Each structure stands twice: as structure tokens, then as C-alpha cells.
Amino acid sequence: MFNVIMRHYDWNDPTASIEVGRVFEYTDPNLAAQFTEGGLPALDRLRAFPCLFIPEGIGNEICRVGTVTAARIANGEVRFEYALDPDVPPMTNSFLFAQKARLDMDRHRHDWDWSRNHWALKDVDLYRVLYRSVNPRRQRPSVFAIPEHEAIEPQLVSVMMPFDAAFAPVYATIQEASAACGLLPRRADEIWEAPGIIQDVVSLLDRARIVVCDLTGRNPNVFYEAGIAHTLGREVIIIAQNRQDVPFDLQHLRYIPYLNNNEGRAALSQALQGRMRTILGH
Known part of the structure; x- marks a missing residue:
């Protein structure tokens, strides 16, 4: 079963009301009787069902699905959250x-x-109807696998950068900054869990609380990995030694510029720590 509450909604305001007399309009009388107590709607029992929050009309009005979290009757109205x-x-x-x-x-x-404000109860499985009616789910990747549910490791920082000896001091700097924030950085070359490296890379990105991508040198692997991280919705910190290494599609995002010398890496460490603490809410 599901509730239908038809009225105007301000989606930024989680409270609303409707006249008591309009509860169970457009509801099967036998069904309404089952959820009436003392002549009034049994609000606590109704709240157990999902709810379709819908404004009047049959056009492009926006409607949402959710639940009534609280409800009470006052001055002839059902006031609900x-x-x-x-x-x-x-x-x-x-x-x-x-x-x-x-x-x-x-x-x-x-x-x-x-076309009328009301609260109805329908003896229908709302989610089943929606599941059968909406567009099919997006096709899942075939090159690598992504688990159905996220399993983010709160302390994991995934580092995507070229596998080059010249970047060893930079990775050491990222390790230092991460440790200062209570985080553990890992690179894909430090793990071997899957037969293919791309699966290890994606797994590392998918589990990460934070992803650091060094775009220095315009390495195509790092660009690919940054795209995956953004698609997965991860918090990505972009660093680069040269602004020209940041592609046009990413130039609207903030990044941390740095120089690969002692002074530059010290500044990079401080900047990384500041950004990491902001992401962590410290």
C-alpha cells in the first residue's frame, strides 16, 4: 500500500498540512475503514507506508516519493513532516x-x-509499479567491475600519479600530509588483488575517502583514473606542477599547484593537509 498526498509542495520545507476532511478522499471505503480509529485517520499506521507527494495537475509538475515521518491533527488539519x-x-x-x-x-x-488537494490510500505496491515503469538501469561497465554497494574505507587516500622515479619525493609528500591527517595513502602499484591492474585501480578509487590525482605531465592513465573517480562521486584533490597540464574540461575546478623541490613540496604538504581536513570536517 502507499499514501498519496496531493497538494502544493516547497521541496525545501519538510512540513505541510491538509484538511482532515480530505483524508481518504479517492480511497476505497473498505480500505479507509481499516485505517480509521474513533472517526479519525490512524496516522501512526498510515505512516508505515511509502508516500507519493504530488502537486495537482497532469503536466510537468515535479512529484517525489518518500515517507511521512510525523503527523498530528490540530485545528481541523493534519500537520505532517x-x-x-x-x-x-x-x-x-x-x-x-x-x-x-x-x-x-x-x-x-x-x-x-x-486536481484536488487530498490524502488517499491505495492498495498498490508503489515501488513495484515504479520499478516496472522507469527506464532500465544504466548499463554497468564491462572493462571492470563495481560492487553494487559502496564500501568506503574512512582512512583511505588513493593516489593516482605517474609511476616514475621523479615522482617518488612527491608521493612521500602526499604520504606525509595524509599521515598528519590520520589517513593512509595507497597507490595501485602497492596492491595486487585482481588479475588485471585496471580492476585494482578501480577498486582503490571506489574504496577511497579521498583521491589525489597528480596531472603533471598529462599522463593519460591519470586522466582516465581522475574521470573514474569523479564518476564514482569521490572527493578528488587535483595537484599539478604546471597549469598547462590541467586539461580544459577540469580547469573550472580548483587544483593545488606545486614545485618539485624541497620548498615546493613543503608547501604542497601544507596545502594538502588543509584540503584533507576540510573534506574530513576537522
Whole structure:
């Protein structure tokens, strides 16, 4: 079962209200009777079901799925608080209107139940309808595997940089900065968990709390890895010895410039520590 609460919403305000007399409009009478106690809606029981928060209309109005987290009756109104389900993207009324029969929202010939504030209860599995109606999931990568659920290691810093002896002092600087923040840096050449190196790289990126990418030298591997890290939604710190090494598509992002000498690496360490602490909320 699921609730439908049709009214205007300000998605930045998690509170709303509706007249008590409009609860169970466009609801099967037998179903309404099961959730009525003392002549009033049994709000605590209704809150157990997901809710479709939808404004009036059958056009491009935005509607959301979530739950009613609290509700009480006062001065002839049901005043409620709600939370949106982050795993269900916003939808339009027109999309849902096309599914109205499956949602049991087609009880009247003139679609009055799409043009009036009300709270209805439907004996339908909302998530099943949406699952069967939305576009199929994005195709998953075939070159490497990504687990279904994230398993971020809170102290892990993944470092993506050229495997070159000239960068050894730079990696030592990143290790120093990470340690100062209570973090553990790792490079892909330090692990061997999968038959192919790309899988180790992706796994390292996927588990990381922070990713440091050194774009110095315009290394194509590092560019590829930076793209994967951004796609995975990781916090990426870009460093480079030369601004010209930062590609056009990334120049709108802040990066840490540095010189590969003692003074430059000392400044890099301080800058990295500052950024890492900001990301960690310290």
C-alpha cells in the first residue's frame, strides 16, 4: 500500500498540512475503514507506508516519493513532516498520469483525483509499479567491475600519479600530509588483488575517502583514473606542477599547484593537509 498526498509542495520545507476532511478522499471505503480509529485517520499506521507527494495537475509538475515521518491533527488539519527517498529520482505528474490505472488513481472519468488537494490510500505496491515503469538501469561497465554497494574505507587516500622515479619525493609528500591527517595513502602499484591492474585501480578509487590525482605531465592513465573517480562521486584533490597540464574540461575546478623541490613540496604538504581536513570536517 502507499499514501498519496496531493497538494502544493516547497521541496525545501519538510512540513505541510491538509484538511482532515480530505483524508481518504479517492480511497476505497473498505480500505479507509481499516485505517480509521474513533472517526479519525490512524496516522501512526498510515505512516508505515511509502508516500507519493504530488502537486495537482497532469503536466510537468515535479512529484517525489518518500515517507511521512510525523503527523498530528490540530485545528481541523493534519500537520505532517516528510522525508524524501534519495534513491527515487524526481518524476513528473505526466509520467505518473500515464501509470494512473496501475496506481489506482483513475477512479473518476474526469480525473478529479488529479486536481484536488487530498490524502488517499491505495492498495498498490508503489515501488513495484515504479520499478516496472522507469527506464532500465544504466548499463554497468564491462572493462571492470563495481560492487553494487559502496564500501568506503574512512582512512583511505588513493593516489593516482605517474609511476616514475621523479615522482617518488612527491608521493612521500602526499604520504606525509595524509599521515598528519590520520589517513593512509595507497597507490595501485602497492596492491595486487585482481588479475588485471585496471580492476585494482578501480577498486582503490571506489574504496577511497579521498583521491589525489597528480596531472603533471598529462599522463593519460591519470586522466582516465581522475574521470573514474569523479564518476564514482569521490572527493578528488587535483595537484599539478604546471597549469598547462590541467586539461580544459577540469580547469573550472580548483587544483593545488606545486614545485618539485624541497620548498615546493613543503608547501604542497601544507596545502594538502588543509584540503584533507576540510573534506574530513576537522
